[in-house]
Amino acid sequence: MATADQVKALVRSHGEGDDARFYSVALQVAAHAARSGQGKFAQEMRELVDGLRAHTAAHLGRPVPVARPRGELADLLTVAYPDSRLTDLCLEAGVRQRLDRVLLEQRQQDRLREKGFHPLRRLLLVGPPGTGKTMTANVLAGELRLPLFTIRLDGLITKMMGETAAKLRLIFDALAQTRGVYLFDEVDALAGERAIGNDVGEIRRVLNSFLQFLDQPDSPSLLVAASNHPQLLDRALFRRFDLVVDYPLPTSDVARAVIRNRLATMSPRRWAWDRVDQAAAGLSHAEITIACELAAKEAILSGQQHVTTATLVAALQERHNATPSAS
Structure with missing residues (x-):
């Protein structure tokens, strides 16, 4: 009772x-x-x-006002209205092509539905931290001019797993009623492998509820789930998504694009790209961006008009030193 x-x-x-x-x-x-x-x-x-x-x-005849969440929804969702665009992202060609396809199908969904097809609407983004997964959700919302609803896992996951399932239901009801981009960041917290030995029955039931909600009939919203640890995800989860996109660490070409974009106002006539490529190898997009900002500030405070190769390489190497070893 x-x-x-x-x-x-x-x-x-x-x-x-x-x-x-x-x-x-x-x-x-x-x-x-x-x-x-x-x-x-x-x-x-x-x-x-x-x-x-x-x-x-x-x-x-009207949806629950999720854009101004009240009560329980206010603890489960944060709302933003990004103005990011796809040109803001420096991505591998294969990743970019997949995102272009998602945007095309979302924009032309009426034509698809007339013929009995649904647009891509459930995306799983996987890859190392800092490779652009969360930013992608912002870009999709900005390109489609939709609100971005980020699910707050601290509000969703409770000690009472029955409550967690009930809150999940609330979120998926909102997803069906109010069109937007809904981001489940670090989704492995909800969808870990069920076969893990120290798992408990209640956690498995939460995962089963999540899988069932993903199977719900077509909705107007775009659901984006992101994980830095795809090896932890339950295998059944992958089948629920229309598209799984792998975000690799940047190649030298992508790293150069990140550097050019971030240091556009402080670039010299030329960098020694061989040295820069070597220093940037193994860093994520976010880490390269941080290194660029460090190099730019170092140049400004030193009275320089441009970022030199030596300054940039030193900043990139500093990020390597700050990054924990994978071993």
Whole structure:
């Protein structure tokens, strides 16, 4: 049965007109009942919530105002309106082509739907830290002129796994009702391999819930999940995504593009690119950008008009020294 706090939360959310919070608490009650062996009551509660949601949507004819999240959603989502563009990213040609395809299908989705097809809408981005995965979500939102909703894992993952599943449901309801780009960063926190020996049953149930929500019917939103550790992800997760994009460390050509972009106003007539390439090898896009900023500030404070090769190489080497060994 519901706890005293849950009853008070139900009454308060009803009085404030916060439907999202009301449904979330009701599902928490259902989860608590299921753990207590009251399976029939829990199922009836969930069906009641589903029915109320459908009835409300049919009569109001408008989505839950996720762009101004209230109550429970305010703890689960942060909202931004990026103005980033694809030209802001320096990427491998293969990655760029995949993102171009995503944008094309999203922009032409009406033509695809007329013929019974759906645009690419579930993306899994994997690769080392600092290679542009999170920035990609910003760029997709900026290019499509959509809000970017970033899921706050600290608000989503709770000690009570039944509550986590209920909160996941809230997020996927929002995803279906309000079009946007929804970013699950560091998704391995939710979708770790189920076969790991120290896993617990409740965590597996959260993963199963996540997989089920990913299987929901087509929605107007773009879901982007990112992971620095794809080897930790459950294998079943990969099948749920329309596109898996691998973000490698930058090649010398990409590294040069990052350097030229960041130091466009302080570039000399020429750099000794062989030395620069050697110093930049093995660094991520983000680390190269940080090195460029360090070199630029060093030049400015030294009264120089341009960043010399020696200054840039020294900054790149400093980033290598600051990066933990992979061993």
